[in-house]
Amino acid sequence: MSAFFQWLSNLAPLLQIPIIIGVFIAVVGLILFFVEIAPRRGRIYTFIRLAVCVGAPALLLLLLNSYTVAIIGAALLGLLLFFLDMRSKEGTGSLFVLVAFLAPAMLLVIIGLIIPAIQTTGQAFMNRNSTEFIGLDNFIWIFTQPQGIRVVLNTIVWVVIAPVVSTVAGLAYAYFIDKTRGEKYYKILVFLPMAISFVGASIIWRFVYTARPAGQEQIGLLNQVIVWLGGQPVNFLAVQPWNTLFLIIVLIWVQTGFAMVILSAAIKGVPTEQIEAAELDGTNGWQRFINVIVPGIRGSLIVVLTTISIASLKVFDIVRTMTAGANNTSVIANEMYTQLRSFEAGRSAAFAVVLFVLVLPLVVYNARQLKKQREIR
Numbered sequence: 001m002s003a004f005f006q007w008l009s010n011l012a013p014l015l016q017i018p019i020i021i022g023v024f025i026a027v028v029g030l031i032l033f034f035v036e037i038a039p040r041r042g043r044i045y046t047f048i049r050l051a052v053c054v055g056a057p058a059l060l061l062l063l064l065n066s067y068t069v070a071i072i073g074a075a076l077l078g079l080l081l082f083f084l085d086m087r088s089k090e091g092t093g094s095l096f097v098l099v100a101f102l103a104p105a106m107l108l109v110i111i112g113l114i115i116p117a118i119q120t121t122g123q124a125f126m127n128r129n130s131t132e133f134i135g136l137d138n139f140i141w142i143f144t145q146p147q148g149i150r151v152v153l154n155t156i157v158w159v160v161i162a163p164v165v166s167t168v169a170g171l172a173y174a175y176f177i178d179k180t181r182g183e184k185y186y187k188i189l190v191f192l193p194m195a196i197s198f199v200g201a202s203i204i205w206r207f208v209y210t211a212r213p214a215g216q217e218q219i220g221l222l223n224q225v226i227v228w229l230g231g232q233p234v235n236f237l238a239v240q241p242w243n244t245l246f247l248i249i250v251l252i253w254v255q256t257g258f259a260m261v262i263l264s265a266a267i268k269g270v271p272t273e274q275i276e277a278a279e280l281d282g283t284n285g286w287q288r289f290i291n292v293i294v295p296g297i298r299g300s301l302i303v304v305l306t307t308i309s310i311a312s313l314k315v316f317d318i319v320r321t322m323t324a325g326a327n328n329t330s331v332i333a334n335e336m337y338t339q340l341r342s343f344e345a346g347r348s349a350a351f352a353v354v355l356f357v358l359v360l361p362l363v364v365y366n367a368r369q370l371k372k373q374r375e376i377r
Contacts, residue, residue, distance in 0.1 A: 002065065053082040117356070123349035130345055138350035147330075152354070154244055155331045158315055159358075162251045163308040167301065169252070170259025175289065178267055187264065191257035198254065198317035205250045206322050209236040238327050247329060250318050255311065259304045266300035267293060299369065306366040313359050332358075 008016055034052055057074035081101065127134050142148035170190075177186045193201060210220035211233040218224040223233040236246045270293055278288045294301070316333035323329045325338060332355045339348040 050079075050082055053078040120349045120352050123345060124353045126346050126349075128344045128346050134346070138346045139354070141347060142350055142354065148335075150328050151330050151332055151335045151351075154329065155313060155355075155358070157244055158248055158251070158312040158331060159309050161245070162248050162255065162312040163305050165248075166252050166255040166308050167259045167263075167304050169256045170261075170304070171263045171301070173256070174260045174264035174267055175293065178264065187260065190260050193254045194257040196254065198250075198315075199321050201250050201254050202318045202321035205253070206237075209246060209322075211235040237323050237329070240328050243323070243327055243329050247318055247322055250322070251312060251315060255308050259308065262300055262304050263297060266297035270296035302369045303366065306362050306369075309362050310359055313355060313362070 008019060011019070034048075054075045055078075057078045058071050061071045061074050123130055124138055125133060125135060142152070173186075173190055177183050180186070196204070207219065208221045209223075210218075211223045212218050212220070214232050218227055218233060220233075222236065226232070226234060237243050239246075274292050274296065275288060278292050283291070314333050315331055316337065319325060319329060319331050319334045320337070325331075325334045330338065332351050336348045336351040336355070339345075339351060
């Protein structure tokens with residue numbers, strides 16, 4: 001794998017792009033090919049599945065230059081899972097097969113999530129070196145220092161504004177362009193920002209907000225427009241407290257496409273009989289939207305709102321890339337990183353616990369709503 005990337009780096013940039021795209025398409029096509037033939041019956045398909053189960057994990061570790069023992073172990077694990085799958089299809093040992101297939105995922109969850117969460121919670125009650133128990137001092141510091149309070153308030157502002165605006169904009173866009181000519185092209189334009197990482201989106205908007213001294217050529221789009229209109233350049237990322245809102249716009253720009261796609265699919269799932277019945281009752285478009293469409297997509301609205309809310313609580317990339325928390329724009333996730341870089345492990349862990357406490361109700365609420373929907377079905 002390293003040899004491939006080294007060879008690729010020696011090529012001209014115009015040659016690198018088509019090669020990377022070609023490799024990506026080939027990998028996706030290979031995955032789709034095996035997904036397509038996996039359910040088919042026949043000896044040849046069984047041998048293909050066996051080869052994939054054994055060869056794919058071993059080849060992946062081989063390309064990553066892993067140890068020989070790890071490569072052999074991955075191949076044997078793939079072989080074991082193949083025979084367990086064959087046994088389950090024959091109707092025997094289903095419970096054993098279920099446990100065997102869930103075990104790797106559960107092991108990763110325990111090692112990568114549960115154990116670190118317990119360690120972080122314990123660290124939140126320790127000093128900066130994790131050598132002495134100090135009780136609630138780290139949490140008291142967060143909620144008594146002006147900077148700590150500002151960080152928590154900024155995070156709450158993100159959660160209040162970003163999900164609501166993204167969902168409303170996505171819903172409006174999905175509803176008004178539904179069944180119009182060129183609908184798919186309009187949706188693609190709104191969904192395109194979802195293909196950009198938060199870091200990439202932040203860099204784009206940082207250029208949009210860039211300000212140069214008056215009299216110089218402006219490279220920021222907004223300031224160039226302001227200068228054309230006769231105004232003076234504005235350093236948007238330094239104007240408090242509006243700079244936080246300017247950062248939130250980036251998340252709204254990205255998440256509106258997500259909300260639009262989910263809600264558009266939900267609107268198409270509303271029975272046409274209900275809409276036609278409302279029309280026969282003499283309702284106007286707004287009444288049909290409020291009394292028929294919105295209740296019909298309530299479940300999807302909840303999922304979109306809670307998903308974007310969780311993303312808003314955990315936002316880090318946008319703040320770190322655009323301001324690094326300067327000018328009172330920091331949020332909890334960014335402050336966790338800042339405190340850790342300052343060798344304040346206890347305070348960093350305390351911020352992580354506060355963030356977990358804020359996220360947990362949203363996760364529980366989302367899970368309960370999904371459970372209610374399954375019960376209704």
